[in-house]
Amino acid sequence: MSSYKNFCDSNEIKYFKNIYSFHAFKLSQLLGESFLDFGCGRFQFSTRMAINNPNLSVTVFDTNLDELKEGIKYTGFRWFQSYKDKIKPITVVSDFNKISNKVFDTIAMNFVLLASKTPVIPVLHDLVSPNGYVGILDYDFTNSSFDEFREVFTCDEERKAISRFNSVEETFQHYSSRGLVECKNEAEEVGFKTIYSSKFDKRYFFWIGQKL
Numbered sequence: 001m002s003s004y005k006n007f008c009d010s011n012e013i014k015y016f017k018n019i020y021s022f023h024a025f026k027l028s029q030l031l032g033e034s035f036l037d038f039g040c041g042r043f044q045f046s047t048r049m050a051i052n053n054p055n056l057s058v059t060v061f062d063t064n065l066d067e068l069k070e071g072i073k074y075t076g077f078r079w080f081q082s083y084k085d086k087i088k089p090i091t092v093v094s095d096f097n098k099i100s101n102k103v104f105d106t107i108a109m110n111f112v113l114l115a116s117k118t119p120v121i122p123v124l125h126d127l128v129s130p131n132g133y134v135g136i137l138d139y140d141f142t143n144s145s146f147d148e149f150r151e152v153f154t155c156d157e158e159r160k161a162i163s164r165f166n167s168v169e170e171t172f173q174h175y176s177s178r179g180l181v182e183c184k185n186e187a188e189e190v191g192f193k194t195i196y197s198s199k200f201d202k203r204y205f206f207w208i209g210q211k212l
């Protein structure tokens with residue numbers, strides 16, 4: 001097994017689970033009745049949120065149907081069946097018009113800020129209830145060198161991200177273009193108050209804001 005594969009199969013996966021757990025823990029303290037995972041991918045994060053908070057109405061939204069289908073497959077697995085009767089059904093949405101006239105008490109957005117082709121923070125502001133909360137988890141390579149980036153940006157999902165650019169250098173340019181400071185500034189400009197922010201291990205940030 002290559003050292004790259006070893007890395008992806010063990011430490012990196014555990015590591016990703018840790019940052020998601022931390023974000024879920026922070027958001028769990030700020031829940032109302034409804035929760036949206038914006039750009040949910042395969043929605044493992046929200047499956048966990050639903051299990052941990054059985055009375056929560058969870059909606060997951062992504063424009064990528066293939067990712068949603070994978071997520072639906074995942075919730076069909078036997079381990080999930082035992083939870084199914086104990087939690088509210090998870091609403092899976094791929095059409096933005098189905099959520100655009102709704103508001104949610106808490107919204108999570110994990111690794112979408114840099115993946116989206118269009119600005120998403122103003123959209124989150126429209127989708128969150130007055131006084132509701134938005135939690136963003138994403139990369140922050142703004143103070144990293146290209147070599148540092150190249151050394152750590154190696155997981156399967158990250159390799160997929162690189163393949164969407166012409167080169168690793170171009171990927172670095174994009175991924176180092178914004179981080180916590182830019183997210184916080186943009187969010188405060190559209191009307192959020194920052195209630196929590198931190199950087200983690202030089203390459204991630206957490207930001208939680210409340211709609212004023």
Ligand SMILES: C[S@@+](CC[C@H](N)C(=O)[O-])C[C@H]1O[C@@H](n2cnc3c(N)ncnc32)[C@H](O)[C@@H]1O
Nearest residue numbers: 039040041062063064067110111112115116117
């Ligand atoms: C890197 S993946 C992260 C998926 C998931 N949040 C996670 O942490 O595993 C980024 C996801 O954001 C979705 N996405 C990007 N821009 C979006 C947008 N403007 N609206 C909805 N989903 C978007 C993509 O389809 C993709 O599934």
